[in-house]
Amino acid sequence: xxxxxxxxxxxxxxxxxxxxxxxxxxxxxSHRKVGMVSLILTESALFTIFVVAYVFYIGKSLNxxxxxxxxxxxxxxxxxxxxxxxxxxxAELMLKKMNRFGFLLWWGITILLGAYFVYFTGAEWWHLIxxxxxxxSTNVFGSTFYSLVGLHLSHVLIGLLLLSTVWILTLLGKIPxxxxxxxxxxxxxxxxxxxxxxxxxxxxYIISVRAT
Amino acid sequence: xxxxxxxxxxxxxxxxRVGEEAGSLTRVIQGLVFTVDHKKxxxxxxxxxxxxxxxxxxMATLMRVQLFLPGNTFLEPDVFNRFFTMHGTAMVxxxxxxxxxxxxxxxxxxxxGARDMAFPRLNAFGFWVFFFSGLLLFFSYLGAPGLYxxxxxxxxxxFAYSPLTAKAFSxxxxxxxxxxxxxxxxxxxxxxxINIVVTIFCLRxxxxxxxxxxxxxxxxxxxGFLVIIAMPPLSACQIMLLLDRYLGAKFFxxxxxxxxxxxxxxxxxxxxxxxxxxxLPGFAIASEVIPVFSRKPxxxxxxxxxxxxxxxxxxxxxxxxxxxxxxxxxxxxxxxAISTMIxxxxxxxxxxxxLGTMYGGKIRFDLPMLFCLGFLFQFLIAGLTGVMLSVAPxxxxxxxxxxxxxxxxxxxxxxxxxxxxxxxxxxxxxxxxKMLSPKLGHWHFWLFTVGFHMTFFPQHISGFLGxxxxxxTYEADRGWEIWNQISTIGxxxxxxxxxxxxxxLIYSYFKGKKAGDDPWxxxxxxxxxxxxxxxxxxxxxxEVKSRRPLWDLKHPEDPDxxxx
Numbered sequence: 001x002x003x004x005x006x007x008x009x010x011x012x013x014x015x016x017x018x019x020x021x022x023x024x025x026x027x028x029x030s031h032r033k034v035g036m037v038s039l040i041l042t043e044s045a046l047f048t049i050f051v052v053a054y055v056f057y058i059g060k061s062l063n064x065x066x067x068x069x070x071x072x073x074x075x076x077x078x079x080x081x082x083x084x085x086x087x088x089x090x091a092e093l094m095l096k097k098m099n100r101f102g103f104l105l106w107w108g109i110t111i112l113l114g115a116y117f118v119y120f121t122g123a124e125w126w127h128l129i130x131x132x133x134x135x136x137s138t139n140v141f142g143s144t145f146y147s148l149v150g151l152h153l154s155h156v157l158i159g160l161l162l163l164s165t166v167w168i169l170t171l172l173g174k175i176p177x178x179x180x181x182x183x184x185x186x187x188x189x190x191x192x193x194x195x196x197x198x199x200x201x202x203x204x205y206i207i208s209v210r211a212t
Numbered sequence: 213x214x215x216x217x218x219x220x221x222x223x224x225x226x227x228x229r230v231g232e233e234a235g236s237l238t239r240v241i242q243g244l245v246f247t248v249d250h251k252k253x254x255x256x257x258x259x260x261x262x263x264x265x266x267x268x269x270x271m272a273t274l275m276r277v278q279l280f281l282p283g284n285t286f287l288e289p290d291v292f293n294r295f296f297t298m299h300g301t302a303m304v305x306x307x308x309x310x311x312x313x314x315x316x317x318x319x320x321x322x323x324x325g326a327r328d329m330a331f332p333r334l335n336a337f338g339f340w341v342f343f344f345s346g347l348l349l350f351f352s353y354l355g356a357p358g359l360y361x362x363x364x365x366x367x368x369x370x371f372a373y374s375p376l377t378a379k380a381f382s383x384x385x386x387x388x389x390x391x392x393x394x395x396x397x398x399x400x401x402x403x404x405x406i407n408i409v410v411t412i413f414c415l416r417x418x419x420x421x422x423x424x425x426x427x428x429x430x431x432x433x434x435x436g437f438l439v440i441i442a443m444p445p446l447s448a449c450q451i452m453l454l455l456d457r458y459l460g461a462k463f464f465x466x467x468x469x470x471x472x473x474x475x476x477x478x479x480x481x482x483x484x485x486x487x488x489x490x491x492l493p494g495f496a497i498a499s500e501v502i503p504v505f506s507r508k509p510x511x512x513x514x515x516x517x518x519x520x521x522x523x524x525x526x527x528x529x530x531x532x533x534x535x536x537x538x539x540x541x542x543x544x545x546x547x548x549a550i551s552t553m554i555x556x557x558x559x560x561x562x563x564x565x566x567l568g569t570m571y572g573g574k575i576r577f578d579l580p581m582l583f584c585l586g587f588l589f590q591f592l593i594a595g596l597t598g599v600m601l602s603v604a605p606x607x608x609x610x611x612x613x614x615x616x617x618x619x620x621x622x623x624x625x626x627x628x629x630x631x632x633x634x635x636x637x638x639x640x641x642x643x644x645x646k647m648l649s650p651k652l653g654h655w656h657f658w659l660f661t662v663g664f665h666m667t668f669f670p671q672h673i674s675g676f677l678g679x680x681x682x683x684x685t686y687e688a689d690r691g692w693e694i695w696n697q698i699s700t701i702g703x704x705x706x707x708x709x710x711x712x713x714x715x716x717l718i719y720s721y722f723k724g725k726k727a728g729d730d731p732w733x734x735x736x737x738x739x740x741x742x743x744x745x746x747x748x749x750x751x752x753x754x755e756v757k758s759r760r761p762l763w764d765l766k767h768p769e770d771p772d773x774x775x776x
Contacts, residue, residue, distance in 0.1 A: 028413070028414050028415070028416060029413055031330045031410050031415070034409065034410045034413045038405075038406040038436075038440055039406060041437075042402050042440045042443070042444055043444070045441045045443075045444035046445075046448055049445045050448060056471070057469070057470075060469045060471075061469055062468060063468075139462060139468060139469065140462045142461075143452075143455065143461035143462045147463075
């Protein structure tokens, strides 16, 4: 068979039939995992710039309040958010065992912990805005603080939206059995949001408080 | 018909309404809006990129007319400011980016033997977000004056240095349109880049190991990563600018302890990798065209891959060479000068590898190859002036002068646009099924090349003579007239070249010679299917055993895989 003949479309294209390689199974990475890793990479780049801006402006505010005056270590919020990374692991374990009730329970606890974090941050902001007079336009500390913590908070909210969607769909029995990887990707995102919080916590509530 | 349930109340559906039969405008628009096919989206990217190219090109032409004579009053100064801002922004974000994404979209699935991109709907999302971000930018001409009646289109330059963008200096909404448009475009670009990376990792056909991918695909993998890492800083600065303008934040407010230089750093952390995001696809096209038209496999494939990855890494650490005149520490200046010189090494390696590919080859001077030769020659000049500008004291002399304008137009036109033309002449037969007319193409090439050098080479000299960029006019006794006049005349030689090109695209669509599946006797998988490819690309997914699967197919007695 001539080459030209084989080139016509619709023809199955038998490239080269060398048996040594055709038997080797052809494995490719999961597109969900690569996609989520890429998303996490791009989000990390976004956070990096806001963290750099925050660090760059430590001690550059011309007027009070300064971080040391107003910031309190967000102990309960942190405990809630960090432990949600473990409860989501428990939920995933239940998912692997196909234990629907266990999954709903742990996944639900994760949502509650995340929601508590949002509530905690909201209360903190209310305190800062109305009692300490720190707004985004007060000084560069205010601008960088609200933008960095707010960017993180927006990611927590997006995470909560995803988590709740999965929880409700599971309750309604709308998630097919072979969609465990979809659910797992959401937990990856949630872990990422947690890791970012550790960075924000260190930079905002430890380093900048010590430095001013 | 026989299995229809007989229903006495059944009425035949009304005949199709006027304008809804196949081929009508409504159907065509529906086809474009609803499609998630990577080939259609790719062509839509390239088509809308070319549309914005013509608009931004007309702006450039008008600016050159203004600069033809000293003290000219053809354009008002504020109109001129808007033109250079819109020209720059549009050429980078609405021409360069969509056209390279168009090539990626159309070709990557075909080259790796896949049926579509990994996330087809995300792909459509990316296109439409880009397209509307472009419309948003141009809508500023109508929408931006707002209640202030101040300013229409953005006039702060394409890198929008602070504090020009502060509320006090940029009233009205022109800067907001610029910011929102770039923020939106950034989201679309990141979506598309993630799609490209995932497609390349996860949809390769059997046997297409990373080491066997065409260099085109490799380079787009690198571009995808660069977009993923470098685009968010741009989005971050746009968010900060919006916060400054609307919520009174102090990021770039120097009176409140903010820093205008921080904007420059953040912008160029995006801005320099962006240059490589734009030029690496140019390298990608050259790396496909040059071997095919030299009738030799690419010289030094692994080195080419390594050099691309090196360029990507180093490009993340050279941004402040745009800022030598801002007053950094000498340590900073030295670091960025050296990193900039180092990035010339992998780029030089690539040029030598292309030359090595041609050396001893049986070169066919078809149009794609002609444009690639132009690219090699012009990109070399661009690279040399780039190394000159990396020397910080030299840059202090020539920063913000026409020398810089000449340098980056040699990069983006002489480098990128020439390879885009090469790519269009090379793959148009695949996409449309017709050959582009070589006669019109030669007119295009020669007019455009002569015009290009006439326009931009003299700008090196006017830069040396001290002419700053972005001035709307100049005085008569500076010795700049003759160089500006040659430059403007050059534009009027380039413009008919572009007309020949656009005319060729349209003419060949209707009257072009039928292309056949493999008109160039090429070696990568996209030539193994029909032209244009069917919606599913391949009836049976191919299997490859080497870097040149079609060579193996055409030369079963001497396949590549015996030597790899």
